């Protein structure tokens with residue numbers, strides 16, 4: 082715990098919950114405190130279904146969201162990501178995606194050397210956050226298009 086010395090990675094997560102579930106920042110915080118016995122929510126930010134951005138851990142503190150990389154990353158969690166059969170699906174709202182762009186843009190200003198990853202890049206067993214980060218980055222103009 083404590084302050085990170087480096088921030089090489091911005092990790093995007095989802096809560097892996099269905100849209101109809103009433104899940105927000107406080108719900109996730111409660112899960113982390115009760116089930117994982119954390120002292121705080123594991124993420125640095127949560128983006129709720131309506132696009133509200135809630136601050137979790139202080140941005141320079143260690144998070145608890147990605148095994149082996151918490152010392153060098155910040156974690157952003159979008160609420161949603163599962164369909165009604167519990168399969169991973171990109172069902173995030175337009176406001177959530179807009180606020181993700183805003184947050185990632187801010188992070189890249191703070192830590193220009195950082196790379197943006199999905200949880201699945203860092204843990205092959207995960208499908209979190211249920212969408213393709215490279216595609217999203219390209220779509221939002223964070224990645225230079227590769228010309229022929």
Ligand SMILES: [Zn+2]
Nearest residue numbers: 094095200209
């Ligand atoms: Zn995750």
